[in-house]
Amino acid sequence: MSLVAVAALSTAAFAGTGSKASKENANVKTTNYKLAKKNAKVKVTEASKESKSMLTKCVYTLNVYNSSGQVIDTFTSQTYVENSCSGFFANCRTIYRHMLASGELGI
Amino acid sequence: MYKYSLFFVFLLATANSYGQKLKALYEYLPSPMATFREEVYFQDGTKTSVRDSLPQPKPKATSNGDDEELSGSMSVTLDMGKIYRNIVIQKNNATQLLETRSLKGSNYLVNDELPSLAWNTNFTDVDTLGKHICHKATAIYRGTTLVAYYTNDIPIPAGPYKFGGLPGLIVMLYNEGANPHYWLLKEIEYPYTGDVPVNEKYINTLPKLSLENYIKKEDLETEERMRMMMSKMPMMEGVTVERKKVRGSVEQVYEWEKN
Numbered sequence: 538m539s540l541v542a543v544a545a546l547s548t549a550a551f552a553g554t555g556s557k558a559s560k561e562n563a564n565v566k567t568t569n570y571k572l573a574k575k576n577a578k579v580k581v582t583e584a585s586k587e588s589k590s591m592l593t594k595c596v597y598t599l600n601v602y603n604s605s606g607q608v609i610d611t612f613t614s615q616t617y618v619e620n621s622c623s624g625f626f627a628n629c630r631t632i633y634r635h636m637l638a639s640g641e642l643g644i
Numbered sequence: 645m646y647k648y649s650l651f652f653v654f655l656l657a658t659a660n661s662y663g664q665k666l667k668a669l670y671e672y673l674p675s676p677m678a679t680f681r682e683e684v685y686f687q688d689g690t691k692t693s694v695r696d697s698l699p700q701p702k703p704k705a706t707s708n709g710d711d712e713e714l715s716g717s718m719s720v721t722l723d724m725g726k727i728y729r730n731i732v733i734q735k736n737n738a739t740q741l742l743e744t745r746s747l748k749g750s751n752y753l754v755n756d757e758l759p760s761l762a763w764n765t766n767f768t769d770v771d772t773l774g775k776h777i778c779h780k781a782t783a784i785y786r787g788t789t790l791v792a793y794y795t796n797d798i799p800i801p802a803g804p805y806k807f808g809g810l811p812g813l814i815v816m817l818y819n820e821g822a823n824p825h826y827w828l829l830k831e832i833e834y835p836y837t838g839d840v841p842v843n844e845k846y847i848n849t850l851p852k853l854s855l856e857n858y859i860k861k862e863d864l865e866t867e868e869r870m871r872m873m874m875s876k877m878p879m880m881e882g883v884t885v886e887r888k889k890v891r892g893s894v895e896q897v898y899e900w901e902k903n
Contacts, residue, residue, distance in 0.1 A: 598717040601873070603866070604724045604746075606678025606699060607892035608823055610870045616883045626716050632878055633718055 595622035597629040664835035668813060670804045671700075673826040675892065677719055682827065685840040686802040692840050693805055695730040697746070722869060725749035731842055732806055734758075741806060744847060747862055753850040754858045759899065761785060761809055763792070773815045774829070781810055787897030788819040798834060803827075805894075823892045856900050 599612040614629055665687040672680040678699035685692045727746040734741040739758050744751055767780040771793060778793035785807075792803065794810040803814030804827040815829045853861075870887065877885050 596716060600717060600719040601870070602675060602677045602719060602721045602892070604721065604727045605730075606674040606680065606721075608675055608677075608890050609722070609866050609892055610873075610890055611888045612874070612877060613886050613888070614880070614883050615886070616880075622716065630718060633720075636876065636878075637720060 592617035592619060593622060595625045597626055599629075599633060665837070666798070666800050666802065666813070667833040667836035667838070668802065668804075668829055669831040671826075671828045671830050672804065673828075675823065675825075677721060682804055683841075684802055684804055685836070686800050687840070689736040691732075691734045691802050691808060692842055693730075693732040694842060695805075697727045697729050724865075724869075731847065733842070733844075733847075734806065734808070742847070743806075744850065745858055747858065748865060751850055752858060753847055753852045754855050755852065756806070756855040757899075758806055759786065761790070761807065763810055765810070776815050776829075778815050779812075785819070786895040786899075788821050788894060790817060790819050792817040798832065800834075819894050821896065823890065825894050856898070859898060 595616055595618055597614045599614075600608055601610040601612070603609050616625055618625055665685065668684045668686075670682040670684060672682045672695060674680070679702075680696050680699055682693060682695040685694075725746070726749040728744060728751040730744060730746075732741060732743040739760055741756050741758055743754050743756060745754050746752070761783045763781045763783045765779065765781045767782075769780040771778050771780070773793055773795075776795040776797055778795050781792045781794060783790045783792070790807065792807065792810060792814050793816045794803070794812040794814050796812040798813040799811065800813045801810055802808045803810065803817060807814060807817055807827075813829070813832070814827070817827045818824050867889075870889070874885075874887050879885075
């Protein structure tokens with residue numbers, strides 16, 4: 538299950554910025570366990586990875602600063618992977634950079 | 645007669661020191677993201693602090709970016725609109741001070757009823773910072789602990805931002821906590837012969853706000869921007885996104901927030 542997240546991160550992420558974003562995530566904590574249809578076949582290959590005991594927890598932090606250089610908010614993205622967190626970090630970085638470049642973070 | 649002469653010389657020296665102007669330049673680091681230049685002027689008991697609106701240019705990075713590629717974090721700076729210099733004017737160490745602050749591209753004159761700083765100077769620590777022999781002092785300030793190092797070499801009760809009231813000039817100051825701010829003394833002109841580059845007439849024409857109203861407006865603005873950002877965060881299978889509000893200013897808890 539967890540590797541699905543990593544594998545599907547790029548596509549699901551960019552798909553999620555459209556209509557789903559309008560939900561105005563009222564809850565500060567959000568978790569999405571519904572896969573987009575186009576990623577369903579990836580899910581099958583990971584069906585046996587249910588236990589988190591052998592997995593590594595990865596936390597990616599986005600620090601937000603104001604113009605005065607003061608930190609005002611942090612966003613943490615957390616998941617579990619089988620091996621190294623580097624793939625997850627790289628995906629998060631790519632997503633945030635893409636969002637920054639397209640002005641989707643309101644910056 | 646000799647005693648009287650000595651006393652007269654002491655009085656003269658004290659009066660002369662009080663009348664002399666001082667200019668101190670501090671480097672202000674609110675976070676690893678930015679460094680600002682802050683000038684402090686002191687004359688006849690009035691302290692004026694002027695912080696640049698723009699951060700100092702960063703030195704060119706020596707690494708090739710590999711560290712960022714490996715790290716699990718990223719930093720972004722929000723554009724909060726046009727920002728102005730932060731000017732703090734405090735007269736005769738009074739608890740009421742005036743400061744200018746920016747919000748949504750406008751400049752405001754903010755009135756702050758500063759709680760008095762009760763400095764604890766009962767420390768034996770003596771450190772040499774630059775060419776100054778410094779003594780440690782601590783004080784509780786709006787939910788945080790200030791740690792200051794002051795020098796008796798310059799008997800001026802001044803320091804950066806809203807801080808002062810010690811027997812000598814503050815050479816270094818920081819607040820304890822998860823997001824410490826640092827002020828480091830870089831240059832001194834004492835006596836200073838120039839003028840204070842602040843136009844009080846202009847400052848007095850600015851729209852006025854109490855600090856409480858200003859902070860509430862600023863918090864609302866920040867909250868709105870962060871909610872917008874949160875709503876645009878991509879939803880990813882198996883990935884939990886959490887938002888954590890942070891008050892990254894020196895002040896952690898204001899007087900009106902205590903109840």
